[in-house]
Amino acid sequence: MSNRLTNILIPVISVLLGIIVGTIIMLVSGYDPVAGYSALWQGIFGEVYYVGETIRQVTPYILAGLAVAFAFRTGLFNIGVEGQLIVGWLAAVWVGIAFDDLPKYIHLPMAVIAAALAGAIWGFIPGLLKAKYRVHEVIVTIMMNYIALHVTNSIIRDVLTERKDRTDYIADSASLSSPFFESITDYSRLHWGIFIALACVFIMWFLLEKTTRGYELRSVGFNQHASQYAGMNVNGNIILSMVISGAFAGLAGAMEGLGTFGYASIKGGFTGVGFDGIAVALLGGNVAIGVVFAALLFGGLKVGALNMPLEAGIPNELVDIIIALIIFFVASGYMIRYLIQRFSKKGVK
Structure with missing residues (x-):
């Protein structure tokens, strides 16, 4: 079996195993899994409003997943996507409030770029420490998350x-919201940010x-010593990788600040989108198109889960368990890969 086919099968099998184990947990807990998954499906595709909300939820997941995946593809593990997202969110809203007399074709791009720059700066710091002093990026980015939250x-x-709880709403000239999307999705919060996310995928x-x-x-x-021997600027590339990763994360924050909510609020804890981005990247195999499909799955589960207590009486926590199981099986990808290879060898014989 080819390596590419194996890489495709691993996340598919992981999702199926997560759903199967989730079914068992529902049965043990006394819930009807058929009703539960039917309610989940209806909560994603049952109405155009739900479809719009699902795509809206997918948008920041794509960008957060790209941030993690880009760093991983370049040999780094960016755990700081959550913090980079938060500072990007704040920067976008700040610009959206401060320059309310600008035309939309200037104001909106300025707010989006501000978010990307804020996330890039927040990624630059751990990148610099990694390049110059070999401080592990996982430790630094975790700490930077808390600094971002409280700052x-x-x-x-x-x-x-x-007001002490949140900012004012951004000006209309900085908003990603669209009356067109509202009209075709029964007033969901779907916005133009999905096209920014897909552009970043490309x-x-x-x-x-x-x-x-x-x-x-x-x-x-892949190999810093070989790259340095070949004449590449290792330190510069490490910094650049974290800067680009941070920019993707900052854009994810802009999607929330300029699209979904239109303001920045005091956060009692993390949004969770940045951390979910790690799971999205893992499930997507750290490749751009894979991140899109993984984000669709996670966004659908998040939005569809809201319908499960209403129609099937199943608590939202069970969906979180299913997501955690999928992540567990993705993390066990080496075991799944080994089993696939064993079965494929037996099939050849």
């Missing part, structure tokens, strides 16, 4: 608003697969 809360509370694929710089980034991630 943004302080700025919102003491600088941007007197950018990641093109950069890593079709450019010299992408080849260098992947080479440094």
